[in-house]
Amino acid sequence: MTAADLLARIRLNGAVPRHIAIIMDGNGRWARERLMPRPMGHRSGMKSVREVVEGAIEAGVEVLSLFAFSQENWQRPITEVSALMSLLEEYIAREANELAERGVRVMVLGELDRLTPPARAAVDRVMAQTAHNDRLTLNLFISYGSRAEILRATRSIAADVAAGKLSPGEITEAEIEKRLFTAGCPDPDLLIRTSGEQRISNFLLWQVAYAELYISPVLWPDFGRRELYEAIVAYQSRERRFGKVSA
Ligand code: FPP
Numbered sequence: 001m002t003a004a005d006l007l008a009r010i011r012l013n014g015a016v017p018r019h020i021a022i023i024m025d026g027n028g029r030w031a032r033e034r035l036m037p038r039p040m041g042h043r044s045g046m047k048s049v050r051e052v053v054e055g056a057i058e059a060g061v062e063v064l065s066l067f068a069f070s071q072e073n074w075q076r077p078i079t080e081v082s083a084l085m086s087l088l089e090e091y092i093a094r095e096a097n098e099l100a101e102r103g104v105r106v107m108v109l110g111e112l113d114r115l116t117p118p119a120r121a122a123v124d125r126v127m128a129q130t131a132h133n134d135r136l137t138l139n140l141f142i143s144y145g146s147r148a149e150i151l152r153a154t155r156s157i158a159a160d161v162a163a164g165k166l167s168p169g170e171i172t173e174a175e176i177e178k179r180l181f182t183a184g185c186p187d188p189d190l191l192i193r194t195s196g197e198q199r200i201s202n203f204l205l206w207q208v209a210y211a212e213l214y215i216s217p218v219l220w221p222d223f224g225r226r227e228l229y230e231a232i233v234a235y236q237s238r239e240r241r242f243g244k245v246s247a
Contacts, residue, residue, distance in 0.1 A: 003055070006229035010059055013236040017189035019063040020056065020232075021211065023203055024048070026195030026219030039083035044221035046091055055225035056136055057102060059232060063137045063185055067203045071111065071145035085119045088142065092122040096129055103135030109181035110144035137185065144181070146205040153179035182207055190235045192228075194220045212238050 001009075010016060024045060031041030049066065056064045069084055092106075099106055108123040115123065123142070156179045160166040166175070177183060188204060191211040198215055200208065214231045216223065239246065 001226075003224075003226040003229055006226060006233060007058060010229060010232050010236065013233065015236065016060050016232060017212075017235055018061065019065065019186050019188045020061055020190045020192065020228075021065040021067070021188035021204055021208065022052065023067045023191070023193040023197075023201060024220040024223075025193060025197055027221060029195065030219040030221040038080055039087075041221055042080075042084055042087055046087060048220055048223045049091065050095065051224040052228050053099070053104065053136070053138060055228045057104070058225075059229065061136065063139065063188075065139040065141065065182075065188060065204070067141045067144065067201075069110070069142045069144070070202060071143060071148060072202070074114065074143070085116050088115075088119050088140075089122045092126045096126045099126070099138070100130050100133065103133045104130060105133040105135075105137045106130045106140065107137060108140045108142055110142045111148065112143060114143045139182070139185070141181075141203070144203075146202045149180055150176075150206060176206070180206060187211065189240075190214060190231065192216060192231050194218055194223050210240070210242050212240065 027041035027045045028038045029041070030044060031038050034040075052066075053064060068088070073084070074081060096106075106126045106129075108127060112120060112123060153176050157166065157171055157175060161168060161171075182204070185207075187207045187209065188211040191200075191204075191208050192214045193199070194216045196215060196217045212235050214234055216227055216231065218227050
Protein backbone atom coordinates (compact mmCIF):
# COMPACT_ATOMS: atom_id res chain seq x y z
CA MET A 1 0.00 0.00 0.00
CA THR A 2 1.21 3.52 -0.71
CA ALA A 3 1.62 6.16 2.00
CA ALA A 4 -1.49 7.94 0.68
CA ASP A 5 -3.60 4.74 0.89
CA LEU A 6 -2.34 4.13 4.42
CA LEU A 7 -3.15 7.70 5.44
CA ALA A 8 -6.70 7.31 4.11
CA ARG A 9 -7.02 4.12 6.12
CA ILE A 10 -5.69 5.81 9.27
CA ARG A 11 -8.34 8.51 8.89
CA LEU A 12 -11.10 5.92 8.43
CA ASN A 13 -9.93 3.94 11.44
CA GLY A 14 -10.19 6.99 13.69
CA ALA A 15 -8.07 7.44 16.80
CA VAL A 16 -4.52 8.45 15.94
CA PRO A 17 -1.87 8.14 18.66
CA ARG A 18 -1.45 11.57 20.26
CA HIS A 19 2.20 10.94 21.04
CA ILE A 20 4.59 8.72 19.06
CA ALA A 21 8.11 8.06 20.37
CA ILE A 22 10.78 6.54 18.13
CA ILE A 23 14.10 4.86 18.90
CA MET A 24 15.89 5.52 15.59
CA ASP A 25 18.25 2.58 15.19
CA GLY A 26 20.28 0.98 12.42
CA ASN A 27 22.16 3.90 10.86
CA GLY A 28 25.51 2.18 11.40
CA ARG A 29 24.35 -1.09 9.82
CA TRP A 30 22.80 0.77 6.90
CA ALA A 31 26.17 2.42 6.21
CA ARG A 32 28.12 -0.80 6.69
CA GLU A 33 25.91 -2.63 4.17
CA ARG A 34 26.99 0.01 1.65
CA LEU A 35 30.66 0.00 2.70
CA MET A 36 30.30 3.61 3.84
CA PRO A 37 31.57 5.23 7.07
CA ARG A 38 29.01 5.22 9.92
CA PRO A 39 28.38 9.00 9.82
CA MET A 40 26.99 8.53 6.29
CA GLY A 41 24.29 6.39 7.87
CA HIS A 42 23.45 9.17 10.31
CA ARG A 43 23.35 11.69 7.48
CA SER A 44 20.95 9.49 5.59
CA GLY A 45 18.92 9.12 8.79
CA MET A 46 18.34 12.87 8.75
CA LYS A 47 16.14 12.41 5.65
CA SER A 48 14.02 9.93 7.57
CA VAL A 49 13.61 12.49 10.37
CA ARG A 50 12.27 14.94 7.82
CA GLU A 51 9.83 12.41 6.34
CA VAL A 52 8.56 11.24 9.68
CA VAL A 53 7.97 14.82 10.87
CA GLU A 54 5.96 15.56 7.72
CA GLY A 55 4.06 12.29 8.05
CA ALA A 56 3.22 12.97 11.69
CA ILE A 57 1.87 16.44 10.85
CA GLU A 58 -0.34 15.05 8.10
CA ALA A 59 -1.67 12.23 10.27
CA GLY A 60 -2.58 14.68 13.05
CA VAL A 61 -0.12 13.41 15.67
CA GLU A 62 0.37 15.98 18.47
CA VAL A 63 3.79 14.97 19.80
CA LEU A 64 6.69 13.20 18.09
CA SER A 65 9.64 12.20 20.29
CA LEU A 66 12.88 11.13 18.62
CA PHE A 67 15.82 9.55 20.46
CA ALA A 68 18.70 11.18 18.57
CA PHE A 69 21.64 10.85 20.98
CA SER A 70 21.83 8.94 24.25
CA GLN A 71 24.11 9.62 27.21
CA GLU A 72 25.82 6.33 26.35
CA ASN A 73 26.50 7.66 22.82
CA TRP A 74 29.13 10.05 24.29
CA GLN A 75 31.32 6.95 24.57
CA ARG A 76 31.40 6.39 20.81
CA PRO A 77 34.61 7.33 18.94
CA ILE A 78 35.21 11.08 18.96
CA THR A 79 34.87 11.25 15.16
CA GLU A 80 31.35 9.81 15.33
CA VAL A 81 30.35 12.07 18.25
CA SER A 82 31.60 15.12 16.34
CA ALA A 83 29.76 14.02 13.22
CA LEU A 84 26.52 13.67 15.18
CA MET A 85 26.95 17.11 16.81
CA SER A 86 27.59 18.68 13.37
CA LEU A 87 24.55 16.91 11.95
CA LEU A 88 22.41 18.34 14.72
CA GLU A 89 23.62 21.85 13.86
CA GLU A 90 23.09 21.19 10.18
CA TYR A 91 19.60 19.80 10.74
CA ILE A 92 18.61 22.91 12.69
CA ALA A 93 20.23 25.29 10.21
CA ARG A 94 18.47 23.62 7.28
CA GLU A 95 15.08 22.86 8.76
CA ALA A 96 14.37 25.53 11.40
CA ASN A 97 12.54 27.94 9.11
CA GLU A 98 10.40 25.27 7.51
CA LEU A 99 9.59 23.69 10.86
CA ALA A 100 8.59 27.13 12.16
CA GLU A 101 6.38 27.77 9.12
CA ARG A 102 4.67 24.42 9.44
CA GLY A 103 3.69 25.11 13.04
CA VAL A 104 6.16 22.73 14.68
CA ARG A 105 7.38 23.50 18.18
CA VAL A 106 10.88 22.04 18.62
CA MET A 107 11.94 20.99 22.10
CA VAL A 108 15.43 19.59 22.71
CA LEU A 109 15.50 17.47 25.85
CA GLY A 110 18.48 16.05 27.73
CA GLU A 111 21.67 17.11 29.52
CA LEU A 112 22.30 20.01 27.16
CA ASP A 113 25.27 21.38 29.12
CA ARG A 114 27.37 18.64 27.51
CA LEU A 115 26.71 19.85 23.95
CA THR A 116 29.41 21.72 22.04
CA PRO A 117 28.85 25.51 22.23
CA PRO A 118 27.75 25.82 18.56
CA ALA A 119 25.33 22.89 18.92
CA ARG A 120 23.97 24.40 22.14
CA ALA A 121 23.50 27.78 20.45
CA ALA A 122 21.63 26.16 17.54
CA VAL A 123 19.38 24.27 19.96
CA ASP A 124 18.54 27.42 21.95
CA ARG A 125 17.83 29.30 18.73
CA VAL A 126 15.38 26.78 17.27
CA MET A 127 13.58 26.36 20.59
CA ALA A 128 13.10 30.12 20.89
CA GLN A 129 12.09 30.49 17.24
CA THR A 130 9.36 27.82 17.45
CA ALA A 131 8.21 28.24 21.07
CA HIS A 132 4.81 29.68 20.14
CA ASN A 133 3.85 26.87 17.70
CA ASP A 134 1.30 24.19 18.54
CA ARG A 135 0.56 22.03 15.48
CA LEU A 136 3.14 19.35 16.32
CA THR A 137 5.61 19.24 19.21
CA LEU A 138 8.88 17.67 18.06
CA ASN A 139 10.87 16.46 21.07
CA LEU A 140 14.48 15.76 20.11
CA PHE A 141 16.21 13.79 22.86
CA ILE A 142 19.90 14.62 22.84
CA SER A 143 22.39 13.61 25.53
CA TYR A 144 19.43 11.90 27.18
CA GLY A 145 19.19 8.94 29.52
CA SER A 146 15.97 7.98 31.29
CA ARG A 147 17.53 6.78 34.55
CA ALA A 148 19.50 10.03 34.81
CA GLU A 149 16.25 11.94 34.21
CA ILE A 150 14.49 10.03 37.02
CA LEU A 151 17.51 10.56 39.29
CA ARG A 152 17.41 14.29 38.60
CA ALA A 153 13.69 14.39 39.48
CA THR A 154 14.36 12.42 42.66
CA ARG A 155 17.09 14.84 43.75
CA SER A 156 14.82 17.78 43.11
CA ILE A 157 12.07 16.20 45.25
CA ALA A 158 14.57 15.36 48.01
CA ALA A 159 15.77 18.98 48.02
CA ASP A 160 12.18 20.20 48.38
CA VAL A 161 11.55 17.74 51.22
CA ALA A 162 14.79 18.79 52.96
CA ALA A 163 13.76 22.44 52.62
CA GLY A 164 10.38 21.68 54.19
CA LYS A 165 8.48 22.60 51.00
CA LEU A 166 7.10 19.08 50.48
CA SER A 167 6.31 16.20 52.87
CA PRO A 168 6.95 12.53 51.90
CA GLY A 169 3.18 11.95 51.79
CA GLU A 170 2.85 14.69 49.19
CA ILE A 171 5.17 12.91 46.72
CA THR A 172 2.79 11.80 43.97
CA GLU A 173 3.20 10.63 40.38
CA ALA A 174 2.33 14.18 39.34
CA GLU A 175 5.19 15.55 41.50
CA ILE A 176 7.60 13.23 39.68
CA GLU A 177 6.16 13.98 36.23
CA LYS A 178 6.50 17.71 36.56
CA ARG A 179 10.22 17.29 37.24
CA LEU A 180 10.91 15.16 34.13
CA PHE A 181 12.14 16.76 30.89
CA THR A 182 8.74 15.83 29.42
CA ALA A 183 6.76 17.82 32.01
CA GLY A 184 3.36 18.77 30.62
CA CYS A 185 3.60 16.36 27.69
CA PRO A 186 1.14 13.43 27.34
CA ASP A 187 2.77 9.98 27.67
CA PRO A 188 3.65 8.19 24.42
CA ASP A 189 0.81 6.02 23.09
CA LEU A 190 3.09 4.26 20.62
CA LEU A 191 6.81 3.47 20.90
CA ILE A 192 8.50 2.47 17.65
CA ARG A 193 11.98 0.98 17.41
CA THR A 194 13.60 0.40 14.06
CA SER A 195 16.16 -2.17 12.88
CA GLY A 196 14.52 -5.12 14.61
CA GLU A 197 16.11 -4.63 18.04
CA GLN A 198 13.73 -5.40 20.90
CA ARG A 199 15.02 -3.15 23.67
CA ILE A 200 14.00 0.12 25.37
CA SER A 201 17.65 1.23 25.84
CA ASN A 202 17.04 3.72 28.67
CA PHE A 203 14.48 5.78 26.71
CA LEU A 204 11.48 7.30 28.52
CA LEU A 205 11.23 4.45 31.07
CA TRP A 206 8.67 6.26 33.22
CA GLN A 207 6.65 7.67 30.32
CA VAL A 208 6.20 4.48 28.24
CA ALA A 209 4.41 2.61 31.04
CA TYR A 210 1.31 1.98 28.88
CA ALA A 211 2.70 2.61 25.38
CA GLU A 212 2.07 0.08 22.63
CA LEU A 213 5.37 -1.25 21.29
CA TYR A 214 6.04 -1.61 17.58
CA ILE A 215 9.29 -3.10 16.34
CA SER A 216 10.07 -2.45 12.67
CA PRO A 217 12.73 -4.54 10.93
CA VAL A 218 13.56 -1.56 8.68
CA LEU A 219 16.86 0.27 9.32
CA TRP A 220 16.30 3.94 10.25
CA PRO A 221 17.62 5.48 6.98
CA ASP A 222 15.03 3.38 5.08
CA PHE A 223 12.19 4.31 7.44
CA GLY A 224 9.86 6.93 5.97
CA ARG A 225 6.31 8.13 5.88
CA ARG A 226 4.95 4.79 4.65
CA GLU A 227 6.63 2.85 7.47
CA LEU A 228 5.32 5.40 10.01
CA TYR A 229 1.81 4.95 8.70
CA GLU A 230 2.12 1.15 8.83
CA ALA A 231 3.00 1.51 12.52
CA ILE A 232 -0.03 3.75 13.13
CA VAL A 233 -2.36 1.30 11.36
CA ALA A 234 -0.95 -1.53 13.52
CA TYR A 235 -1.50 0.62 16.62
CA GLN A 236 -5.11 1.24 15.62
CA SER A 237 -5.78 -2.51 15.58
CA ARG A 238 -4.50 -2.98 19.14
CA GLU A 239 -6.77 -3.06 22.14
CA ARG A 240 -5.41 -0.89 24.92
CA ARG A 241 -6.66 -1.98 28.32
CA PHE A 242 -4.37 -0.09 30.75
CA GLY A 243 -4.44 -3.14 33.07
CA LYS A 244 -8.23 -3.40 33.04
CA VAL A 245 -10.49 -5.98 31.34
CA SER A 246 -12.09 -5.43 27.90
CA ALA A 247 -15.24 -3.33 27.69
C1 FPP B 1 21.29 4.79 15.98
O1 FPP B 1 21.95 4.07 14.97
C2 FPP B 1 21.20 6.21 15.67
C3 FPP B 1 21.86 7.21 16.32
C4 FPP B 1 22.73 6.96 17.46
C5 FPP B 1 21.78 8.62 15.90
C6 FPP B 1 20.46 9.10 15.35
C7 FPP B 1 20.71 10.32 14.53
C8 FPP B 1 20.10 10.66 13.38
C9 FPP B 1 18.96 9.91 12.83
C10 FPP B 1 20.54 11.83 12.56
C11 FPP B 1 20.46 13.13 13.20
C12 FPP B 1 19.10 13.49 13.60
C13 FPP B 1 18.79 14.72 14.04
C14 FPP B 1 17.43 15.01 14.54
C15 FPP B 1 19.78 15.78 14.03
P1 FPP B 1 23.27 3.26 15.31
O2 FPP B 1 24.43 4.13 14.99
O3 FPP B 1 23.22 2.77 16.72
O4 FPP B 1 23.14 2.07 14.29
P2 FPP B 1 23.70 0.59 14.43
O5 FPP B 1 22.98 -0.04 15.60
O6 FPP B 1 23.32 -0.04 13.13
O7 FPP B 1 25.18 0.69 14.63
